[in-house]
Amino acid sequence: MTFEAVTYESIPHALASGIIISILCSAVGLFLVLRRYSLFGDALAHSAFGGVAFGLFIGIYPLWIACIVAILSALGLTKIRQKFDISSDAIVAILFATGLGAGVILLSMADDLDLHDVEEFLFGSAIIDTQNVITIFVMAGAILTILFFTYKKLLYSTFSEEQAKASGIPVDKMSYLLIAIAGVTVVISMQLVGVLLISALFVLPNVSAMLYSRSFKQTMMISMCFAVTATVLGIVISYQFDIAQSGCIVLVAAAIFVGSLIVKSAGLVKTAGMIAKAG
Amino acid sequence: MIVDIDKLSVDYSGIKSLDDISFGIDEGDFLGIIGPNGAGKSTLFKCMLGLHTQYDGTIKVFGNDIRDSRKYLSQVGYVPQKPVVDRNFPATIREVISMSQNSNDSGKVDDALQKVWMHEMADRRIGDLSVGQQQRVFIAKALVNSPKILVLDEPVTGIDQYNKDLFFQILGELNTKEKISIIWSSHDLDAVERLANKVACLNKTLFFHGISEDFFSDDEVLKKYSETSMQMHMHHH
Numbered sequence: 001m002t003f004e005a006v007t008y009e010s011i012p013h014a015l016a017s018g019i020i021i022s023i024l025c026s027a028v029g030l031f032l033v034l035r036r037y038s039l040f041g042d043a044l045a046h047s048a049f050g051g052v053a054f055g056l057f058i059g060i061y062p063l064w065i066a067c068i069v070a071i072l073s074a075l076g077l078t079k080i081r082q083k084f085d086i087s088s089d090a091i092v093a094i095l096f097a098t099g100l101g102a103g104v105i106l107l108s109m110a111d112d113l114d115l116h117d118v119e120e121f122l123f124g125s126a127i128i129d130t131q132n133v134i135t136i137f138v139m140a141g142a143i144l145t146i147l148f149f150t151y152k153k154l155l156y157s158t159f160s161e162e163q164a165k166a167s168g169i170p171v172d173k174m175s176y177l178l179i180a181i182a183g184v185t186v187v188i189s190m191q192l193v194g195v196l197l198i199s200a201l202f203v204l205p206n207v208s209a210m211l212y213s214r215s216f217k218q219t220m221m222i223s224m225c226f227a228v229t230a231t232v233l234g235i236v237i238s239y240q241f242d243i244a245q246s247g248c249i250v251l252v253a254a255a256i257f258v259g260s261l262i263v264k265s266a267g268l269v270k271t272a273g274m275i276a277k278a279g
Numbered sequence: 280m281i282v283d284i285d286k287l288s289v290d291y292s293g294i295k296s297l298d299d300i301s302f303g304i305d306e307g308d309f310l311g312i313i314g315p316n317g318a319g320k321s322t323l324f325k326c327m328l329g330l331h332t333q334y335d336g337t338i339k340v341f342g343n344d345i346r347d348s349r350k351y352l353s354q355v356g357y358v359p360q361k362p363v364v365d366r367n368f369p370a371t372i373r374e375v376i377s378m379s380q381n382s383n384d385s386g387k388v389d390d391a392l393q394k395v396w397m398h399e400m401a402d403r404r405i406g407d408l409s410v411g412q413q414q415r416v417f418i419a420k421a422l423v424n425s426p427k428i429l430v431l432d433e434p435v436t437g438i439d440q441y442n443k444d445l446f447f448q449i450l451g452e453l454n455t456k457e458k459i460s461i462i463w464s465s466h467d468l469d470a471v472e473r474l475a476n477k478v479a480c481l482n483k484t485l486f487f488h489g490i491s492e493d494f495f496s497d498d499e500v501l502k503k504y505s506e507t508s509m510q511m512h513m514h515h516h
Binding site: 034152155156159160162163164165166167168209210213214215216217218219 | 328329330349352353355357359363365367368369370371373374375377378379402403404417420
């Protein structure tokens with residue numbers, strides 16, 4: 001197994017795509033974290049992995065297949081959850097296991113499989129070509145625009161489903177929209193950090209930001225700053241020490257979280273939140 | 280008549296929650312809906328707010344059947360039974376009120392906060408407030424789109440006496456000064472007698488609807504209400 005470190009030539013592409021992916025994951029991840037769907041990104045990534053394997057198996061560019069599989073399986077299971085009253089964590093586990101199981105079977109059946117391709121999707125790639133950078137920017141721009149115009153409704157249905165419904169907000173449609181957006185975000189981000197580490201970009205910057213912030217907008221801004229910092233530092237560390245980029249990004253994000261806990265515990269920042277509850 | 284409920288019946292898995300309820304609400308009414316736990320008060324509200332659609336009969340708000348149009352919802356403000364607020368939810372009071380706002384006019388948020396005496400706390404985090412304060416925020420939230428009707432489902436459950444009194448004072452002012460019709464469910468008969476001009480007494484069926492004074496001066500009706508409440512209480516235990 002070979003893990004990729006960033007090379008000097010790949011730094012501009014890695015930084016450009018990394019920064020936009022960080023901003024996107026923070027924005028989408030905040031809604032998932034607040035809905036207690038923290039592991040949903042992970043589950044989507046695993047079902048997307050099934051799609052990647054299918055794409056590699058049939059020889060079609062795997063990311064588009066992954067995108068379709070992730071969104072359809074998540075929407076399907078959400079519908080099943082609503083109809084049969086199955087808990088969210090069980091749905092996450094089902095998505096997680098089924099996606100990975102399907103992926104493993106398809107990969108075991110594929111001839112002439114380049115294991116390097118599989119590793120790239122599992123652990124992220126340090127080398128992102130110009131075409132992919134453009135795709136990432138276009139997709140991220142589209143999702144951020146959708147979020148900009150719907151965030152109030154998404155926030156309201158996240159805050160209180162019942163009250164949002166009573167105000168005439170189509171709560172179910174908002175949930176499907178969020179799932180679809182999360183699915184596309186996962187597929188875009190897979191290229192940077194891979195299937196196995198993707199939830200870190202959704203969860204860590206947001207949970208760290210929630211320790212400092214008072215308002216929703218503040219939380220989103222701080223989270224985006226943390227995510228961009230983790231990505232840029234991660235890429236620089238990866239280049240400097242010739243170690244895997246995705247792991248570096250995730251560990252810097254984790255370090256920011258631990259640092260935030262220490263700052264908060266020491267009482268250096270005064271806001272209500274998780275520490276108060278834990279204490 | 281701004282709300283007209285006609286032959287409303289609701290079944291939950293074969294068990295009747297509401298049985299053939301008919302009554303109306305006039306403009307300016309302060310209607311107290313009383314009844315024991317499990318009497319169907321919350322179900323009635325859910326139907327009125329369009330949250331529960333599996334029912335027989337019709338509900339008309341401002342003359343429109345709510346099954347045909349949800350437009351009326353913007354004229355109905357809703358304050359839920361218990362504000363279920365995650366302590367860690369990162370939103371200020373101002374943000375919580377803006378969520379339900381139809382426009383982006385921040386002046387309306389300030390006005391709504393002023394009406395519930397919370398304007399000085401606008402930038403505090405919602406999770407830092409007491410339950411009583413949170414309920415006042417939810418009234419402000421319901422008021423931000425200038426509703427003509429305010430629906431409150433046992434809004435003072437679990438609130439201390441000081442905040443209860445404050446809450447009732449605010450409701451009284453909204454009804455008399457702002458001319459908002461109020462539909463309010465409660466267990467607190469004293470408060471209903473003090474505030475409401477009309478009373479609807481519910482226990483799956485409607486066994487009284489009329490002027491508040493008539494209800495509280497009629498020993499027979501009061502006796503029937505306490506008997507039913509006792510039966511329901513024993514049934515629940």
